[in-house]
Amino acid sequence: MAQITDSSLREAITQRLEAVHIQVTDMSGGCGQAFSTLIVSPQFQGLGTLKRHRLVNAALKDEIAAIHAWTAKCQTPDEWARDCAKAHNTSSLAPTPQEPTDGTVR
Template identity: 30%
Template sequence: MTGEVPENKPMERAIRQKLVETLNPVHLDIINESYMHNVPPGSETHFKVVVVSDKFDNLPLIKRHRLVNDALRSELQNGVHALSVVAKTPTQWKEGTQVSPSPACRGGFGK
């Protein structure tokens, strides 16, 4: 599962590559939510990732998030301002694939 990411989205490309390599997900969505915040058009600063992986089996939610954050440590230190994580096991994903929308930005001029 690699997914095609346009050349003009280097941060999204890096996030995808690292999560695929680290977690071998059966499902992965990377949603750039930067447009919802007070950042220039085309920014890659705010993301939501939906990761479904066998590596999350028998792990509490906090440890799942730590796995994702550890994999993306460099990106979180070098440009990603906010990361929302939905981390599910394949069994949980089969029970429901609905992901709640992110709330509107409260600290900027997001649309």
Template identity: 35%
Template sequence: MTRLERIQEKLSAALAPTHLEVENESHNHNVPKGSETHFKVVIVSDAFEGLGAIDRHRRVHAALADELKKGLHALTLRALTPAQWQAEGGAEFKSPPCLGGSKAG
């Protein structure tokens, strides 16, 4: 099972999303070919009702704690309620460009 599949499985089990997109964006970063270290997640769930952005991110990070300990390096995250998702019309969410981390300069 790939890390992408594990992320999908863990988020589905923990947060019962009505919409979930997980994309491996490692190829956009300075990592070896075939890496699974940088991901973008768009998740829509009733579990986020009444929570601010930080608490939503905490819920996602808690669900992925094992992955974060085992090499998941970066997570670009958009966590919405179904009402927010509907109001935005499922607007596209783009990750910020990679600035090269410690190699930028």
């Protein structure tokens, strides 16, 4: 298999997972060995996180085998729209306190 690129991953994800939105980031400085992705697909509807990741890993098994590191965030179109709306709403408001990053809940 040829070297994996962000565009080849994007094409494979679009074709195999019917993704409606994809963000691919080459985390390896352009050498194609570590990728982080956001995949938005209606195929994830009704699936939990583990099943979504299994679906993605099965669809991209050859590509994943050819790289060193891989992370995927998988969302349905509704989840993605909700997160985009939330990000838009919070960015237009006055600054809010940082959410805790140590696992505590307010």
